[in-house]
Amino acid sequence: MKPRLIVDSISFELTINRLCYQLIENHDDFSNSALIGLQPRGIHLARRINKRLSEILGKKDILLGNIDVTFFRDDFRRRETPIIPRSTQMDFIVEDKTLILIDDVLYTGRTVRAGMDEVLAYGRPKEIELLVFIDRRFSRHLPIEPNYVGKSVDAIAAERVRVEWKEIEGEDKVYLYKP
Helix, strand or coil, X not given: CCCEEEECHHHHHHHHHHHHHHHHHHHCCCCCEEEEEECCCHHHXXXXXXXXHHHHHCXXXXXXXXXXXXXXXXXXXXXXXXXXXXXXXXXXXXXXXXXXXXXEEECCCHHXXXXXXXXXXXXXXXXXXEEEEEEECCCCCCCCCCCEEEEEECCCCCCEEEEECHHHHCCCEEEEECC
């Protein structure tokens, strides 16, 4: 079956803008906050948000990191093929900061749980928030809810949501793939 476009490139950019202004409402100048992208695809959203926040606020020193949760996942030893980890970059202290974990799609919540575990290995943040571009609301395996949502999508387990990034696929779009 042909994939259904659920977010086009114009809505994509508007959604990122809206998320940035929501973050500004809660974090003011980001002097005690940091953005953390979850590998592999949450880092694209985190970089875009960081860039847009810097433009809006006229501030270039908003903290940005990314983490690879491979070895913090509860299923990493259950896979038939070996997992190849990506790099983690945390060039700042997390102690007493509000951290905003950022991912492209929230599905079961397992990646976010692994991300929280990894962040706690770096210290004790004041608070951890979650920002996702797409929230698949009815698919949680863990009691995890985002603080900031780009778009909510009601999809059954057999359906797949794919966020495509200009940097990788050439255009910003979100598709829903049905079986």
